[in-house]
C-alpha cells in the first residue's frame with residue numbers, strides 16, 4: 001500500500017506505538033509531523049526517519065496536558081503545511097490503580113487534561129487543515145477502557161474517564177463530519193504488547209494495531225471504517 005505524500009500528524013510520537021506508527025507511515029512515503037511533550041525525543045524519531053530517506057518528518061513540541069502547547073503545535077503546523085490528511089490522536093498518559101485514592105490529584109488532572117481536553121483542543125485547532133485536505137482522516141487510539149461496560153483493565157478510573165471522553169468525542173465527530181467526507185476512525189484495543197508473536201494465544205501486538213490503522217486509512221473514500229474492537233485473550 002502506498003501512502004506517498006500523505007500528510008500525517010501524530011501525537012505522542014516519540015516512543016512505542018506512536019513511534020511505530022510514524023515508521024510505518026514513513027515506510028509508505030508519508031510526510032510526517034511528529035509531536036511529543038519532549039521535543040528532543042520527537043526530533044530523534046524524525047532524524048531517524050529522515051536518515052532512512054523514505055518519508056520525510058518534522059518534529060514539534062506538544063504537551064497535550066497544556067492548552068497553550070496544543071495551540072502552539074497547531075499554529076506551527078499551520079505555518080508548515082497548507083493541509084493535513086491524517087491526524088492520529090495517539091498520545092495519552094496511562095495510570096494504573098483500582099481505587100480512586102491510589103493516585104495523586106496531579107496525576108488525575110494530567111490524565112484528563114491530555115487524554116480528554118488536549119486531544120479535543122488539538123482536533124479542534126487542526127480541523128481547518130483537515131478540511132483543506134482532499135482525503136482527511138482523524139484516527140483515535142482509544143482503548144477497550146473507553147468501551148461502555150468494559151471492566152477488565154487494572155487502569156485507574158481516571159484513565160477510564162479520559163478514554164470515555166475520547167470515545168464520546170470520536171462518536172459525535174464521526175457522525176457530524178461524515179457529510180464533509182472526514183472519516184473518524186477509532187481503535188479500542190485491550191492491553192497490547194509492542195513486540196510479541198502474532199498468535200491466537202498471544203497478546204495483541206502493536207504491529208497488528210498499526211496494520212488496522214494502515215488498512216482503514218488506505219481504503220477508498222466510500223469505505224468509512226468507524227471503529228475497531230478486539231476480543232481480549234482469556235487467561236486462566
Ligand SMILES: NC(=O)c1ccc[n+]([C@@H]2O[C@H](COP(=O)([O-])OP(=O)(O)OC[C@H]3O[C@@H](n4cnc5c(N)ncnc54)[C@H](OP(=O)(O)O)[C@@H]3O)[C@@H](O)[C@H]2O)c1
Pocket residue numbers: 011012013014015016017018036037038062063064065066089090091092093094114141142143144188189190191192193
Ligand atoms: N499499550 C496498550 O496496552 C494500549 C491499550 C489500549 C490503548 N492504548 C492507547 O494507545 C496509544 C498508544 O499506546 P502506547 O502503548 O504506545 O502508550 P505508551 O507507551 O503509554 O505511550 C504513550 C505516549 O503518549 C505520550 N504522552 C503521554 N502524555 C502526554 C502528553 N501530556 N502530551 C503528549 N504526549 C503524551 C507519551 O510520551 P512520553 O514519552 O513523553 O511519556 C508516549 O509517547 C495510547 O493512547 C494508549 O492509551 C494502549
